[in-house]
Amino acid sequence: MRVLLSFGAILIFGAALIAAQSGPTVPPPDPVPDITTLIGRLSLDRYKATIKGLTQFGDRRQGTERNRKAVDWIEAQLKSYGCTPERVKYTYTAPPPAAPGARPQAPRDPGAVERTQGGGRPRGNRTRTGVNTDPMRQPDEKLRALNSEPASDGPREEVFCTKVGSKFPNEMYIIGAHMDGHGWGEAANDDGSGTALVMELARIFSMPDVVTERTIRFALWNNEETGLNGARAYVEQRQALQGKEDPPGSGRYPEPKWLGMIQHDMMMFDHGAPRADGTVSPDQRPEADVNIEFQSTAKMAEGAMKLAFFFHGANERYATDYPAQVGPHMTNTDSTPFMDLVPAISLRENERGVHVGSGWDPHWHQPTDVFVTFSDRDFMLGLNAAQTTGGAVAELTGTTLKK
Numbered sequence: 001m002r003v004l005l006s007f008g009a010i011l012i013f014g015a016a017l018i019a020a021q022s023g024p025t026v027p028p029p030d031p032v033p034d035i036t037t038l039i040g041r042l043s044l045d046r047y048k049a050t051i052k053g054l055t056q057f058g059d060r061r062q063g064t065e066r067n068r069k070a071v072d073w074i075e076a077q078l079k080s081y082g083c084t085p086e087r088v089k090y091t092y093t094a095p096p097p098a099a100p101g102a103r104p105q106a107p108r109d110p111g112a113v114e115r116t117q118g119g120g121r122p123r124g125n126r127t128r129t130g131v132n133t134d135p136m137r138q139p140d141e142k143l144r145a146l147n148s149e150p151a152s153d154g155p156r157e158e159v160f161c162t163k164v165g166s167k168f169p170n171e172m173y174i175i176g177a178h179m180d181g182h183g184w185g186e187a188a189n190d191d192g193s194g195t196a197l198v199m200e201l202a203r204i205f206s207m208p209d210v211v212t213e214r215t216i217r218f219a220l221w222n223n224e225e226t227g228l229n230g231a232r233a234y235v236e237q238r239q240a241l242q243g244k245e246d247p248p249g250s251g252r253y254p255e256p257k258w259l260g261m262i263q264h265d266m267m268m269f270d271h272g273a274p275r276a277d278g279t280v281s282p283d284q285r286p287e288a289d290v291n292i293e294f295q296s297t298a299k300m301a302e303g304a305m306k307l308a309f310f311f312h313g314a315n316e317r318y319a320t321d322y323p324a325q326v327g328p329h330m331t332n333t334d335s336t337p338f339m340d341l342v343p344a345i346s347l348r349e350n351e352r353g354v355h356v357g358s359g360w361d362p363h364w365h366q367p368t369d370v371f372v373t374f375s376d377r378d379f380m381l382g383l384n385a386a387q388t389t390g391g392a393v394a395e396l397t398g399t400t401l402k403k
């Protein structure tokens with residue numbers, strides 16, 4: 001045991017050293033005992049309860065009272081975990097609707113390989129996707145009424161909380177998910193599943209015996225569905241504050257230097273491709289996995305790729321049920337505004353462009369994205385992503401438990 005513990009300490013030191021120098025490279029081969037204990041504090045019941053809590057605010061569409069109430073509720077939960085919340089404020093004005101035919105699509109070269117958003121190549125059966133805007137497709141009258149207030153332009157707020165590093169409070173990893181949704185459901189999977197994941201990690205990292213050498217920030221973005229506006233506002237407002245001690249001599253860093261950004265968006269549903277008739281299996285597929293993506297065209301692609309494979313290793317060390325795979329097509333989520341500035345990755349149930357974009361998740365932006373749609377096998381995939389991110393970030397920030 002003693003040998004194991006000191007070996008664990010060496011691994012943590014090694015991971016921290018690697019992170020400080022050149023980004024993560026060779027992951028340690030074995031789990032670190034303290035981190036295994038910490039990740040064991042996550043549970044399927046708690047994860048489900050947090051998603052359930054989020055669904056009381058319906059689809060949490062930005063620019064509505066139900067969205068503002070959800071921000072307040074998230075903030076209260078973070079506070080109850082001992083993670084002091086702060087808010088980012090910005091204004092959102094919806095762009096005018098494009099006139100029909102205003103942007104004609106260029107004719108596609110019939111010889112070119114088709115690419116989806118993010119750069120992947122779609123294959124196999126594909127179905128239509130889109131955002132439901134018809135309230136009558138929501139059969140639950142109570143939920144339909146809850147979701148009825150339309151979005152209006154104006155001030156917006158989003159919440160984050162921070163675990164301050166003991167040795168390097170001036171450096172941090174950002175863990176994020178978006179709390180807004182749409183489509184006349186409960187946004188249970190998109191993105192209650194990612195929001196609950198980030199909140200659950202905030203809970204366990206805020207426990208009084210947990211020490212991290214580096215800082216971790218837990219961010220619940222708003223306005224993702226309108227074009228990543230909440231994450232963009234964060235980058236615009238805070239990018240230039242990185243690493244500055246304020247006030248000077250205080251040892252406090254309102255915006256530690258960004259070491260990496262990890263986004264979580266749609267975490268639960270990996271039932272495979274549509275069949276020839278357009279239907280999708282009602283069951284989580286046996287080979288379901290967590291998709292870790294970086295974007296190969298990003299300025300920080302090389303660091304992001306290393307970070308992605310570090311997460312792949314952490315999945316093998318700390319995730320109990322489902323494996324992970326790495327791909328180069330990260331797109332359409334809140335890690336995009338970060339990806340040219342800092343290594344940025346996303347974790348998802350499937351690849352966003354090729355899989356989700358081809359109809360692999362029939363509940364995406366639909367009235368059926370409600371809590372009762374999902375089975376424990378689905379929720380468990382989200383929990384495994386939490387174990388993956390929790391384990392990876394614990395190693396990267398040099399996490400130990402006070403004895």
Ligand SMILES: [Zn+2]
Pocket residue numbers: 178190191224265266
């Ligand atoms: Zn989403």
